[in-house]
Amino acid sequence: MRILVIGGNGFIGSFLVPMLCSQGHQVAVLSRSGSGVGPGVRSITGDRNHLEAASGPMAEFGPEAVIDLILSSAAQAEAAVRFFRRRAQRYIVTSSMDVYRAVAVLQRTEPGPLQPIPLTEDSELRCKPLYEQEHLRAMREIFTWTTDDYDKVPAERIVLGDAELLATVLRLPAVYGPGDRLHRLWPYLKRMDDQRECIIVPAALAGWRWSRGFVENVAHGIGLATVQERASGRVYNIAEPEALSELEWAQAIARQAGWTGRFLITPPEGTPAHLQPAGETRQDWVASTARIRSELGYQEPVTVEEGLRRTIDWERRHPPLAPLTRFDYAAEDAAAAGKAPGA
Template identity: 25%
Template sequence: MRVVVIGGSGHIGTFLVPRLVHAGHDVVNISRGQHSGYVDDPAWEQVRQVTADRATGTFPDQVADLAPDAVVDLICFDLDSATALVERLRGATGHLLHCGSIWRSGPSVKVPVTEDTGTPPVGEYGIAKAAIARMLKEETRSGGLVTTSLHPGHIVGPGWHPIGPLGNLDSTVWHRLSAGQPIEVPGIGAEFMHHVHADDVAQAFEAAITHRDAAAGEDFSVVAPSALNVRGYAQIAASWFGQSAELRPVTWDEFRNSAGDEAAQLSWEHLVRNHYFSIEKARTLLGYTPAYEPEDAILESVRWLIDHEQLDVANPLTMD
């Protein structure tokens, strides 16, 4: 098939585009300029590159004019933009796959969360992703374009910083853990975060393309087989450096004063949701079998950052 990937040069596309090429598909990558992923792969040499800007009014026509059998949209965050693409592709392509987010669900009430048991989303990003997923499902079930939405957890892999044990991107936590220094933990440290390796997300998209009929009109949570809570994440991460995590519980006000408003807000956004999702639906309908436990995916990311001198740590990794 001809598969058009919108935003294929990012985290997921780094692994998805080569997967599709190796599977024998004719792949077109639409981006605003970057033409390869975070990891080198000779498969990129077989990919047709198209430069386009989603903000232009002609973008849906540009996608349709490529005559795709399937379109994978990895960078849609707005309902109007998603709707415009659906309306243009209706009758012109066989399958539209959308990358959503587990943040389409709000704070957990019962875990693991399934596709049908999430609470209403909170925050602009999650609300938008939930609205897009509803629109896509209604489109297919009303007899329109065949669509599928896949909702990854916190994506990790080589080339970028993972969401850390405190639920933010403050890289100093890795130095403190590697040095055996104490870290302040807001709340009680039992809040979950659900990570997923970018290649496992790519696996799910490839499976949804392959199993189009099973995926039609459906939505799927795409996460690792298990989730880490704050305490467990910190202890596991410290052990990578031969250390034991010393955790000091603090109030959210105290944490905000020490971490700063931006880092504390990001921590709040992640930890208040307390997310831990089921992959049973994706496993049953798509054959989704994630290769990475969350700690393995995060370790790969951390190792890459250290090797490329993008992460300051006090001691070397002791893990093979």
């Protein structure tokens, strides 16, 4: 199969593209830099916001399927559907589990009761954009493809609503692994590698559950949905079968990192300000993956333990230059000693 991957030289693409090539597919990557693709992969330089400008090389390649890893908005979705409608048979889009209304409840951007979990592909979606412009600007520092009108909800509707282009939407979890620009393991791993005897986990966060996925496993799910025509017109959640609580996640990291300290669960009044969780943490962010497992035969090729080991090794060799998390060990030591914050 001839497969075009938009944004295929990034975090997920660096695993997805070699995997597709190893399966015998012809792969081309569309990116602004035109670099970062491996051997045997065709590189097409272009901007996903100006697809017509790269129409010549894309037409020459003649994709049967297009995987869009960096779709950000409804406007981009409209342009992509219009462009690929008669240039490809399949359009596979990576979306996010932030489309669910449960996330709006979690972040307190929409009123209402807690949403039932696990979230299925038919669960209620958000009614309005989730992020303020300040947050989007911060996201754009990390993910340069993020637009001011970022919102996957209307983008999904446009993609799935086209009568001619066969579309598939894949809702991704919190993806971790080598190359993760968010460094999801770093807040715990740094404290462990700094030989902290005690690591604080706020009580309000300790039991909170979030669906996660190792990058290679997520890439495997995207690949399955691309090569199986039965995925056309369908929406799939991709995530690990068990959503660990925050405490369980920290404990899993500790086992693979070789850390033997203890975790301290602190009440709100005993939690340092920089560790206070935001949002409605009674609302878990857990998705069901029964559909992709039953319909496409999805199974993770890499265990959670192995995924964590690989991620830890990468994190230790590539610490973030500007960590997104504060490390105030003096405040944490005071809390561990039972002193009230600020005392």
